Amino acid sequence: MYWQQEKECMVREDMAQLQLERLQSTLFRAATHVPFYRAEFKKMNIDPDGFTSLDDLRRLPFTTKADLRDNYPYGLFAVPLREVVRIHSSSGTTGQATVVGYTRNDLKNWSDLTARIMTSAGVTPDDVVQIAFGYGLFTGGFGMHYGAERLGASVIPISSGNTKRQLRIMQDFKTSALVCTPSYALLMADRMVDMGININALPLRVGLFGGEPWSEAMRRELEEKLHIKASDNYGLSEIMGPGVAGECREANGLHINEDHFLVEIIDPDTLEPVAPGEVGELVITTLTKEAFPVIRYRTRDLTRLLPGPCPCGRTLQRMERVFGRTDDMLIIKGVNVFPSQIEAVLFEIEGTEPHYQIIVEREGRLDKTTVLVEVVNAIFSDQMKEQREFVNQIQKRLQVELGIGVEVKLVEEKTLERSEGKARRVIDKRQI
Amino acid sequence: MLRIKNLSAGYGRLKVLRNISLHVNQGEIVTLIGANGAGKTTLLSTVCGLLRATNGEIYLQGRDISRQRPERIVASGCSLVPEGRQVFAAMSVRDNLLLGAFVRYRAAKNKRRSMDLKPVYQLFPVLKEREAQMAGTLSGGEQQMLAMGRALMAQPALIMMDEPSTGLAPMIVKNIFSIIRQLKDKGNTVLLIEQNARAALRIADRGYVMENGKIIVQGPAADLLANQDVQRAYLGQNVDNK
Numbered sequence: 001m002y003w004q005q006e007k008e009c010m011v012r013e014d015m016a017q018l019q020l021e022r023l024q025s026t027l028f029r030a031a032t033h034v035p036f037y038r039a040e041f042k043k044m045n046i047d048p049d050g051f052t053s054l055d056d057l058r059r060l061p062f063t064t065k066a067d068l069r070d071n072y073p074y075g076l077f078a079v080p081l082r083e084v085v086r087i088h089s090s091s092g093t094t095g096q097a098t099v100v101g102y103t104r105n106d107l108k109n110w111s112d113l114t115a116r117i118m119t120s121a122g123v124t125p126d127d128v129v130q131i132a133f134g135y136g137l138f139t140g141g142f143g144m145h146y147g148a149e150r151l152g153a154s155v156i157p158i159s160s161g162n163t164k165r166q167l168r169i170m171q172d173f174k175t176s177a178l179v180c181t182p183s184y185a186l187l188m189a190d191r192m193v194d195m196g197i198n199i200n201a202l203p204l205r206v207g208l209f210g211g212e213p214w215s216e217a218m219r220r221e222l223e224e225k226l227h228i229k230a231s232d233n234y235g236l237s238e239i240m241g242p243g244v245a246g247e248c249r250e251a252n253g254l255h256i257n258e259d260h261f262l263v264e265i266i267d268p269d270t271l272e273p274v275a276p277g278e279v280g281e282l283v284i285t286t287l288t289k290e291a292f293p294v295i296r297y298r299t300r301d302l303t304r305l306l307p308g309p310c311p312c313g314r315t316l317q318r319m320e321r322v323f324g325r326t327d328d329m330l331i332i333k334g335v336n337v338f339p340s341q342i343e344a345v346l347f348e349i350e351g352t353e354p355h356y357q358i359i360v361e362r363e364g365r366l367d368k369t370t371v372l373v374e375v376v377n378a379i380f381s382d383q384m385k386e387q388r389e390f391v392n393q394i395q396k397r398l399q400v401e402l403g404i405g406v407e408v409k410l411v412e413e414k415t416l417e418r419s420e421g422k423a424r425r426v427i428d429k430r431q432i
Numbered sequence: 433m434l435r436i437k438n439l440s441a442g443y444g445r446l447k448v449l450r451n452i453s454l455h456v457n458q459g460e461i462v463t464l465i466g467a468n469g470a471g472k473t474t475l476l477s478t479v480c481g482l483l484r485a486t487n488g489e490i491y492l493q494g495r496d497i498s499r500q501r502p503e504r505i506v507a508s509g510c511s512l513v514p515e516g517r518q519v520f521a522a523m524s525v526r527d528n529l530l531l532g533a534f535v536r537y538r539a540a541k542n543k544r545r546s547m548d549l550k551p552v553y554q555l556f557p558v559l560k561e562r563e564a565q566m567a568g569t570l571s572g573g574e575q576q577m578l579a580m581g582r583a584l585m586a587q588p589a590l591i592m593m594d595e596p597s598t599g600l601a602p603m604i605v606k607n608i609f610s611i612i613r614q615l616k617d618k619g620n621t622v623l624l625i626e627q628n629a630r631a632a633l634r635i636a637d638r639g640y641v642m643e644n645g646k647i648i649v650q651g652p653a654a655d656l657l658a659n660q661d662v663q664r665a666y667l668g669q670n671v672d673n674k
Contacts, residue, residue: 014455017435021453021650028648049450049646052438083660105655288651290659 003119003151004112007259008314015315016054019262022287024051027060030293033078036071037295057262057285058273062296068098068238077101079291089137090237090336100139100237101291107146109288110240113257114147117246120255120314121231122206123177125152130170132180132188133211134160134334139241140211144179147243153177160184163191170202177206181334182214182222182230187365189225199227208233210242212331213322219251232321238297239284245319253306253318260288263319264296265305268326279304281326282319300326328426332360332367335404339425342371345397351379351390355416362430370407371398374416433458433621434479434510434590439488439498441478448474450645452488456590456623461616463624463632463653465666466642472625473515475642476594480512481505493589507535509589513596517579521568525559528567528578532585552581555611573604580611584620591615592623597631609635629666633657641666 002008010018030037031048040061041048050056067076068090074081084101102110123129129148133140141159148155156173158166160180166188169175178185185207192199204226210233222230233246234254244261245254256263265280266273274280282299286292302325306318330337339358346352353374361368371394379390387410394408434456442448448471456462466472477483479490481502490498497505511532520528526549530537533546540546553560556577562570567578576596583591593612597605605628613635615622626632633639636653641662649662656662 014457017437017453017455020437021455021647024451024453025647025650028646052451079660103660105651105658108655 001119001122001124002314003116008116008120008255008316010259010315012315015258018259019287020054022259023054023057023262023285026285026287026289026293027051027295029078029290030295034076034293036067036076054262057264057296060285060296062271062283062298063294064298065098065238065300072097073099074101076294077291078289078293079103084291086142088139088142088237088241098238100240103290106240106288106290106292109260110143110243111146111150113240113243113260114143115151116147116257117233117243118144118147118153118177118208119151120246120248120312121208121233122229122249123148123151123153123208127153127177127206128156128173128175128203129153129177129179130156130158130166130173130175132158132160132166132178132184138334139235139237140334143235143241143243144208148177148179163188164195167191167195167197170204171197174203176203177208178204178226178228179208181211182209182218183212183362183365183367185209185222185226185230186218189222190365192225199225202227204228207231208246210234211334213324215321234301234319234322236299236301239286239294239299240289244284248310248312248314250310250312252310253320255310255314255316255318258316260286262287263305263317265303268298268300268302274304277304277307279323282322300329302326330358330360330426330428332369333404335402337369337402337404341401342398345401346373346394349394349397351375352394353413356425357416358426360426360428360430367430368407369404370409372409372411372416374413375410377413379410380412433460433493434623435489435491436479437489437491439475439478439485439490441474441483441485441487443474443483447486448645449478452642452645452647454640454647454650456621458621459616459619460638461612461622461624461636463626463629463636463639464642465626465629465632465639467666468627470642471645472642473594474645476512476592476623476625479505479510479592503535506586506588507539509587511583511586511588511591513576513579513583513591513593515594515598517572517575519567519570519575519578519582521566523567524564525567525570525578526563529559529581529585532582535586549585552584555584555614556581571604572600573607576600576604576608577611580615584615588620590621590623592625594625595627596624597626597628605631629662630657 027048031041083103085104086102088100090098131145135141145157207228207230219230231247235242235244245256247254262285264283266283268281282301282303284297286294301322303319303322328339355374357372359370391408398406436454439452440449464472478485481500485498492508492510529549536546559581596608609631624632633653633656639653639656640647641649
């Protein structure tokens with residue numbers, strides 16, 4: 001089933017024409033309305049009118065997360081705020097937050113694109129869709145919500161958390177499609193067993209999972225435990241949110257919505273395009289965004305384009321499930337965390353050394369993060385109370401900075417492993 | 433149907449069109465809107481072959497027509513309804529229509545069939561009534577219908593219309609636009625150039641907005657109607673006071 005067949009199954013040559021037309025007007029838009037891009041183009045001596053082929057894209061500057069942060073909050077908007085009807089943010093954390101806006105047309109396109117990936121995953125107007133992504137600033141909840149509504153399904157906007165209630169509603173409301181992070185779906189599956197819920201008695205049949213990395217092993221587990229067809233989808237708030245790419249029923253790569261996003265795969269070191277089919281960093285240029293056009297955004301996500309046509313009939317190129325990242329960003333409980341954020345907090349606290357280690361584990365189904373901090377020996381006083389307060393203080397500061405709770409453990413000076421060159425700050429023990 | 437890639441053209445040293453890319457799919461009404469002097473008519477003239485492109489590609493039904501002579505382009509299936517109608521005033525309505533069929537007549541084995549005026553008279557009954565009248569005696573609206581009928585006589589794959597609403601009374605304009613809509617419903621493909629942006633976007637499937645020889649925005653017609661830049665500049669709406 002298709003949502004917009006004329007776009008999803010477009011002849012490749014027509015797609016190239018459409019992309020070129022849209023790229024040309026996007027560049028015009030960015031150059032006239034966004035001072036940042038105007039300055040970048042000028043610096044690199046680029047004439048935005050001089051673009052005659054999709055390959056010219058390579059001459060354009062990249063946009064990075066840092067550019068988005070530097071222009072916080074509205075610096076990269078291409079329309080005045082009065083034309084913006086929705087504002088989202090990459091995460092609720094301070095310092096690292098980036099802001100994105102949507103016009104009415106942007107929201108319409110976004111709904112169509114999430115309706116597309118839901119349809120290709122098998123959701124129909126007859127489905128009851130339980131959206132257990134967080135609503136709020138995070139794009140996941142609202143993005144999928146509007147797509148499900150657009151395609152005519154019955155939407156339960158339950159948001160994340162309160163698993164017991166999730167499961168009660170799943171039973172009572174006869175949920176047939178579940179939308180959430182894969183780890184939360186696994187947690188729900190385990191709770192079902194604990195609560196003695198008979199999965200065979202539930203109409204649940206489809207799951208759309210995204211927002212964090214997962215694996216084929218997890219897919220198998222989810223499909224077995226929840227008796228569903230589990231499908232992967234990809235998006236990022238800087239670009240739009242969910243709806244950038246999604247799997248079809250073949251479950252062999254994610255179809256990229258190329259009529260709205262132009263993708264490149266580059267070598268993160270040389271910044272040159274990789275050979276077709278090679279693994280590299282995904283770079284995305286938006287083709288239709290009005291409020292927040294982004295040119296060559298470096299996602300830091302590693303993937304590759306899959307060759308050949310898909311038996312589902314869609315001509316949209318497929319990308320493989322995201323393998324990992326080119327930077328040290330961690331996704332913990334769906335929240336983006338950079339080690340540098342932790343470092344900045346520790347730096348401000350007297351008595352700590354700039355040596356730390358972050359250990360991420362999966363306890364049961366949920367992520368648990370422990371930060372080991374080296375402290376000057378004087379801190380290890382006899383007063384246990386003082387030491388506890390010190391730990392609490394660090395914990396609170398980290399909670400405020402990161403938006404998620406972490407454990408803090410103090411260790412003595414020079415006990416953490418010192419390595420030559422790049423320090424090994426993160427130990428990710430999660431098996432996904 | 434029509435695919436234009438990076439088209440540039442101009443008059444002498446004056447560059448009018450800069451890297452225009454645009455396409456029209458089979459069965460669509462696509463409108464090209466923009467202020468006076470944006471380059472809309474220059475674009476049509478270039479597609480028709482009246483003006484030679486300095487750069488770029490024009491494909492009609494997959495064939496490159498950018499270097500062809502105008503009469504060859506008409507024969508390839510692209511007809512123009514020119515700005516200001518340009519009917520032959522001293523000829524009868526009937527003869528004006530027959531002239532439109534000239535490329536078909538020349539190529540046809542069955543000359544009689546190529547001269548069949550019935551389909552056009554069905555669409556424009558008033559032309560049948562005025563059949564013998566000199567075209568110059570028709571009202572502005574009737575002349576516009578005649579110009580459209582003349583273009584249809586060539587049985588074109590693509591009809592291009594240059595400002596069909598210019599100089600007509602509002603009632604007549606409404607009528608003309610509903611006829612364009614009917615043309616689409618009968619399976620015709622239309623590229624419509626208009627200054628009356630709102631009316632054009634209401635009947636079109638997609639639109640392109642031209643400014644200073646460039647396409648600055650494009651998209652589904654409904655999106656352009658909702659686009660506030662387009663509203664401010666071309667729909668005469670003061671969005672700031674709304």
